[in-house]
Amino acid sequence: MAGGAGFLGSHLCERLVARGDDVVCLDDLSTGSAGNLAPLGDCAAFSFVRCDVSRHVPVEGAVDVVFHLASPASPPAYLAHPLETLAAGSEGTRRLAELAGASGARFVLASTSEVYGDPDVHPQPERYRGNVDPVGPRSVYDEAKRFAEALTMAAHRARGVDVGIARIFNTYGPRLSSGDGRVVSNFCVQALTGQPLTVYGDGSQTRSLCFVSDLVSGLLALAGATGLTGPVNLGNPDERTVGELARLVVKLAGSSSPVEHRPLPTDDPRRRCPDITLARGSLGWQPAVTLEDGLELTLAWFRRHIGGAGG
Ligand code: UDP
Secondary structure (H helix, E strand, C coil): CECCCCHHHHHHHHHHHHCCCCEEEEECCCCCCHHHHHHHCCCCCEEEEECCCCCCCCCCCCCCEEEECCCCCCHHHHHHCHHHHHHHHHHHHHHHHHHHHHHCCEEEEEEEHHHHECCCCCCECCCCCCECCCCCCCHHHHHHHHHHHHHHHHHHHHHCCEEEEEEECCEECCCCCCCCCCHHHHHHHHHHCCCCEEEECCCCCEEECEEHHHHHHHHHHHHHCCCCCCCEEECCCCEEEHHHHHHHHHHHHCCCCCEEEECCCCCCCCCCCECCHHHHHHHCCCCCCCHHHHHHHHHHHHHHHCCCCCC
């Protein structure tokens, strides 16, 4: 599991161990954190190796599945680490796909809805080829993942590696890092600490938010679907505007924080919503947690961790 100390990776590690798998977690802790792995601390089936998978993949012996979730994922994080993000998508993918090939393992790539860029087809089905500016600031993430998808398919076609590509849409839940700048973590922390909610632009842009336990179920279903290359969209098609999300978080938090508008980041996609027909049909998967329930669980977690997480 590359990127196993991150938000999504740590939840996936826990679910794998809970179902009886042995897990080797690789992470350079550049955006993930050892604290995310605390629940697995003494577990014999789990081991952690600190390393940068774009340079080295120190795994000995055979493995059954290789998950590649290693990359900065929030816009401020990948904009702060542009070259590392490109390396994780390129060299990281090459090394991990090679490990899978050498073991006869399935290779599961965590790709992203960002491959669709600022989409002019809505909602986005997998056959939509995207609208990405290859030299825009977000290209370091978008093009890294697009290249990672190309490399994954090349490993499949040229080397026969069993691959599965997940295009992951916005995901939220406990363990989102309070400082990483994503919309749900920002809004939750702001609402709970009485600060204004920072809505970028007029708040009419949309996102479709998937609770982390649902997303992990989708990744496990894809890992088990030998022979299905995808790409497969994994996300919750419940589309909301960012302004609506801000109001909902304020209400659920019982907060009196006002909304404050800030400039819209360059190339911020106007709207995003997954078409999950393929995931429903081929994986029998769809999200089960409503946005309201997921936000309650996330707010409860932030209430407990806000001091330790740095506010
Ligand atoms: N956003 C916002 N306020 C914030 C953080 C983000 O209005 O404090 C907006 C952002 O401009 C985008 C959406 O929320 O339209 C989702 O942003 P995020 O960084 O979570 O993920 P993205 O989908 O852009 O990768």
